[in-house]
Amino acid sequence: AIPLVIAVSTSKAARNGLLIRDRAAFERARNTDVFVFDKTGTLTEGRFGVSDVVPLGDRDENEVLALAAALESRSEHPIAVGITEAAAERDIALSETSDFENLPGEGVQAQVDGASVRIVSPGYLEREGIAIDDDRIERLAEQGKTVVFVLVDNQPAGAIALSDIVREVSREAVDRLRAMGMQCMMLTGDSQPVAKAVADELGLDDFFAEVMPDQKATRIRELKEKGLSVAMVGDGVNDAPALTEADLGIAIGAGTDVAVESADIVLVNSDPRDVATVTELSAATYRKMI
Numbered sequence: 374a375i376p377l378v379i380a381v382s383t384s385k386a387a388r389n390g391l392l393i394r395d396r397a398a399f400e401r402a403r404n405t406d407v408f409v410f411d412k413t414g415t416l417t418e419g420r421f422g423v424s425d426v427v428p429l430g431d432r433d434e435n436e437v438l439a440l441a442a443a444l445e446s447r448s449e450h451p452i453a454v455g456i457t458e459a460a461a462e463r464d465i466a467l468s469e470t471s472d473f474e475n476l477p478g479e480g481v482q483a484q485v486d487g488a489s490v491r492i493v494s495p496g497y498l499e500r501e502g503i504a505i506d507d508d509r510i511e512r513l514a515e516q517g518k519t520v521v522f523v524l525v526d527n528q529p530a531g532a533i534a535l536s537d538i539v540r541e542v543s544r545e546a547v548d549r550l551r552a553m554g555m556q557c558m559m560l561t562g563d564s565q566p567v568a569k570a571v572a573d574e575l576g577l578d579d580f581f582a583e584v585m586p587d588q589k590a591t592r593i594r595e596l597k598e599k600g601l602s603v604a605m606v607g608d609g610v611n612d613a614p615a616l617t618e619a620d621l622g623i624a625i626g627a628g629t630d631v632a633v634e635s636a637d638i639v640l641v642n643s644d645p646r647d648v649a650t651v652t653e654l655s656a657a658t659y660r661k662m663i
């Protein structure tokens with residue numbers, strides 16, 4: 374039989390949108406050393422707006438945006454949504470694309486008018502040895518903006534800067550967890566400066582940037598190997614292996630089915646403060662039992 378205090382706690386939790394799928398994991402929550410949060414859509418709104426378009430070749434701003442939006446209209450990534458909306462706001466017509474492909478953790482690619490077009494991360498450029506030395510782009514990155522690059526046949530055609538905003542409720546979540554003596558970290562595929570800006574704004578203990586999707590679970594395992602009890606909080610398909618690897622996997626929001634299936638706890642209301650609430654509830658529930 375389930376002790377009454379736990380049954381009461383879990384049903385009270387469920388009424389508040391905290392779905393406990395694994396009761397042992399709920400018990401472990403109170404002993405967590407480190408909470409690792411996904412950035413985009415978890416700590417931030419996950420809504421990117423285009424702030425700047427920097428042409429790097431013969432094309433003007435609108436031509437760069439048109440090319441980018443032609444590809445991004447095929448992707449569901451928050452960056453893709455931001456670029457597609459910016460093109461729509463400027464009434465830009467999109468070219469036809471073929472052979473569209475997602476490059477997980479790096480960008481997208483397709484054929485447009487016989488050319489191979491890619492939109493990629495700064496990390497991708499680094500790995501491919503494509504150097505872009507431009508003061509304007511450097512400044513945008515320093516401002517904590519997410520910068521992606523448009524390549525045509527491997528030649529830089531432009532850069533697009535986007536900004537997302539940190540959710541108001543994220544700070545409270547972090548403050549409450551830290552008040553319980555727990556560390557808060559962040560894991561993201563986005564660049565170092567963007568990650569640092571968010572980490573500074575929230576007062577996080579540490580962060581991991583430019584993490585490829587298949588490396589997220591590895592970062593969690595490395596923390597566990599230090600003897601830490603690790604919780605992972607995320608929503609995406611990309612986050613599923615990390616949610617499984619963590620001592621406590623928390624899926625936030627409606628999320629994806631894959632994330633929900635991989636999680637011990639699901640936070641239906643998509644509110645990071647619920648991470649603190651469920652942890653406080655774990656502490657209160659099991660304290661009463663002993």
Ligand code: ADP
Binds near residue numbers: 412413479492493561
């Ligand atoms: P996260 O889930 O942490 O936001 P992703 O793995 O989805 O990270 O993406 C990592 C990086 O890859 C992004 O910051 C961006 O630079 C690049 N990227 C991914 N998808 C796209 C896309 N559709 N368009 C442009 N860049 C992308």
Ligand code: MG
Binds near residue numbers: 411413414609611
């Ligand atoms: Mg994500």
